[in-house]
Amino acid sequence: MIQIAKALGRPPAYKLEIQDVISNFNGAPHRMIKMVISGNNFPIRNAPIFVRIRNGKKTEESWLVELSVNNNQIIACFPVDFIKRGNVEFGFGAELFGVFKNPQWRSLEMLNSKLVDKDVEVVNQKWLKKEMTKNQ
DSSP states (O other): OEEEEEEOOSSSOEEEEEEEEEEEETTEEEEEEEEEEEOSOOOOOSSOEEEEEEETTEEEEOSEEEEOTTSSEEEEEEOTTOOOSSEEEEEETTEEEEEEOSOOGGGOOOOOGGGSOTTSEEOOHHHHHHHHHHTO
């Protein structure tokens, strides 16, 4: 994982790491962008966790987000063709916990698509749209 930002928020300070990964999702390999936000302990809330990238009026929400088993990381997944500009915001429900201002997006090294096996499903905007319509 590559650290691309730090943020001050409620104590403690948070760090944002990002990586282009191939992960097992629904029993098959999928390529996606994984973001990990680390802090002390995130409280358990009766509200959904969110991670989003905000660039002016454009906002992109993570398509999958979870709290780690020991509550010290928020793990979010984005499509490989996500917005690579803007601030990263995270929190629970309507409560904003922190904002990573101006992350170093250029530090993210993307996988070489030519070296990725053909059976790996690429999670991109087109894939997300297809999955969303399939699940309605």
